[in-house]
Amino acid sequence: GENVEQHPSTLSVQEGDSAVIKCTYSDSASNYFPWYKQELGKRPQLIIDIRSNVGEKKDQRIAVTLNKTAKHFSLHITETQPEDSAVYFCAASMDTGRRALTFGSGTRLQVQP
Amino acid sequence: GAVVSQHPSRVICKSGTSVKIECRSLDFQATTMFWYRQFPKQSLMLMATSNEGSKATYEQGVEKDKFLINHASLTLSTLTVTSAHPEDSSFYICSARRPGSTEAFFGQGTRLTVV
Numbered sequence: 001g002e003n004v005e006q007h008p009s010t011l012s013v014q015e016g017d018s019a020v021i022k023c024t025y026s027d028s029a030s031n032y033f034p035w036y037k038q039e040l041g042k043r044p045q046l047i048i049d050i051r052s053n054v055g056e057k058k059d060q061r062i063a064v065t066l067n068k069t070a071k072h073f074s075l076h077i078t079e080t081q082p083e084d085s086a087v088y089f090c091a092a093s094m095d096t097g098r099r100a101l102t103f104g105s106g107t108r109l110q111v112q113p
Numbered sequence: 114g115a116v117v118s119q120h121p122s123r124v125i126c127k128s129g130t131s132v133k134i135e136c137r138s139l140d141f142q143a144t145t146m147f148w149y150r151q152f153p154k155q156s157l158m159l160m161a162t163s164n165e166g167s168k169a170t171y172e173q174g175v176e177k178d179k180f181l182i183n184h185a186s187l188t189l190s191t192l193t194v195t196s197a198h199p200e201d202s203s204f205y206i207c208s209a210r211r212p213g214s215t216e217a218f219f220g221q222g223t224r225l226t227v228v
Contacts, residue, residue: 032215034216034217041204041222041224042221042222043206043219043220043221043222044157044206044219046216046217049215049216051215089156089157095215097143097144097145097209097210097211097212097213097214097215098144098145098162100147100159100162100208101147101157101159101208101217102159103156103157103158104156105155105156106155106156
C-alpha cells in the first residue's frame with residue numbers, strides 16, 4: 001500500500017517569512033496529492049491539491065510542487081501570518097472515489113508575530 | 114459545495130458500553146465512505162472503507178468485531194464502537210468523495226471519551 005512521509009514535524013517561522021513542508025510517497029500509482037490544514041479538534045480543511053499531470057499549482061500565498069519522478073511534493077506558504085498556525089497534513093491517493101487518502105504524519109506550523 | 118455531516122461531535126461513555134457514530138453525505142450519494150481515527154498529536158489513520166450494500170474493508174490491525182460498520186444507504190454510514198475501553202478514546206472522522214470528483218470531504222469528527 002501507499003506510505004507517505006512528511007517533514008518537518010514542527011516548524012516555527014517569523015511572520016512574513018516563508019514556510020516549506022515536504023512529503024514523499026511510495027506508490028507510483030498515486031496521482032492525487034492534497035494538502036490539509038487542521039486546527040485543534042476540527043476536521044481537516046483542504047487548502048490546495050495537485051494532480052500528477054501538473055508540476056506546480058499556486059493559489060495566492062500557497063503553492064504546491066510535485067516531482068513525480070522522485071515521488072515527492074512540497075507545500076510552500078509565503079508571507080506567513082499568525083492565522084496560518086495549525087497542523088498541516090499532506091496526503092496521497094489514486095484519483096478515484098473508491099480509494100482512501102493516505103496521510104503524512106503532519107507538521108505543526110507556528111508563525112511567530 | 115458537498116458536505117459530509119457526522120454525529121455526535123462529542124460523546125462520553127462508560128467502559129463496556131457501545132457507541133454509534135453516524136456519517137451522512139448531505140448533497141451527494143456516496144457508495145464509498147472512509148473511517149479514520151486520530152489520536153492526539155498524530156495523523157489520521159484509515160480504519161476501514163465502508164461500501165454501500167456490502168461488507169466493509171478493514172485495515173490491518175483494526176478489529177472488525179469491535180468496530181462495526183454499516184453502510185445501508187447511499188448517504189449514511191455508521192461506525193459502532195462495541196464494548197468500548199479507555200484505549201478506544203480518540204477522534205473519529207469519516208470522509209467521502211463525491212462521484213466524479215477527487216476532493217475528499219470530511220465530517221466534523223467525533224471526540225470519543227471512554228471512562
